[in-house]
Amino acid sequence: MARKILPLFLLFSLTMCATLNVRQEETALIDIIGLINDGDGAGLAERSRTPFLLDGEIVMMSADMRALWNNLAASGFGITGAVVTSVERTGKETYREFSPAMEVEVFFRKYVPPTAVVSHISSNEGEYIFLTARGRGNRTLLYGFKGPVL
16 A cells, blocks of 8 residues: 555655646746836846847847846836736747747747746736746746837
């Protein structure tokens, strides 16, 4: 009997790890949106991975990523009244939400971890899509972003 229970316990444990924790992802997104609204370009650059997907364009260099967030912060960019409308694991066709271009498909295959999630945000400024994944220490990292910036 003990031999049957242990494999079932392990299977259950692995299943629980693979389950998407929507509340945890929503909280992480609210933290990232807080960095945006606070104009914390350095904090956003630190949480952003390169290469980074911005709409359908790929930002390859960390220096360009820092410049992007610092310039957006300097311009007063913010996301107000943000509501998370959906959080889902990425799938084979998720890249199309950013662009149907082959470069974006390759970006997803090559750089986006299999545990990544795509989240939709509704705000006063419009609709946004965030591409995130957990990094070391369970910290949420930003792999991509789409939406109106100004």
